[in-house]
Amino acid sequence: xxxxxxxxxxxxxxxxxxxxEECNMxxxxxxxxxxxxxxxxxFEVAMLLCEGKSYNDINRLTGASTTTIGRVSKCLxxxxxxxxxxxxxxxxxxxD
Numbered sequence: 001x002x003x004x005x006x007x008x009x010x011x012x013x014x015x016x017x018x019x020x021e022e023c024n025m026x027x028x029x030x031x032x033x034x035x036x037x038x039x040x041x042x043f044e045v046a047m048l049l050c051e052g053k054s055y056n057d058i059n060r061l062t063g064a065s066t067t068t069i070g071r072v073s074k075c076l077x078x079x080x081x082x083x084x085x086x087x088x089x090x091x092x093x094x095x096d
Contacts, residue, residue, distance in 0.1 A: 045072045046083040047090075 017023045027036055041064050048058045055069050064072075076083050 042068065042072050043083070043086070045069055046076055047087055049073055049076055050084070050087055 013026070014023075017026055031039070041062055044062050045058055045064050045068060048061065049069070049072060053061070055066055058064060058069050059066060072083070
């Protein structure tokens with residue numbers, strides 16, 4: 001992704017949030033309910049793919065289309081590693 005200054009400011013804003021409540025408030029303000037649901041669904045799909053679940057199982061569990069599942073899978077396999085980093089950190093925080 002290009003180093004767009006507006007995008008970098010947005011990422012800095014996200015990183016500045018300190019609690020789940022702050023994160024909820026920020027995303028409630030900046031995104032529609034549908035956008036938040038789509039983002040969270042993609043992350044859930046990524047987590048299930050990392051667990052080795054099949055496309056059919058993921059579709060059944062999340063309602064995500066096979067197109068969405070395939071897109072997330074492509075990012076997991078050929079992307080920049082963002083999903084994998086986030087999933088690892090979420091799992092580490094759940095272990096605490």
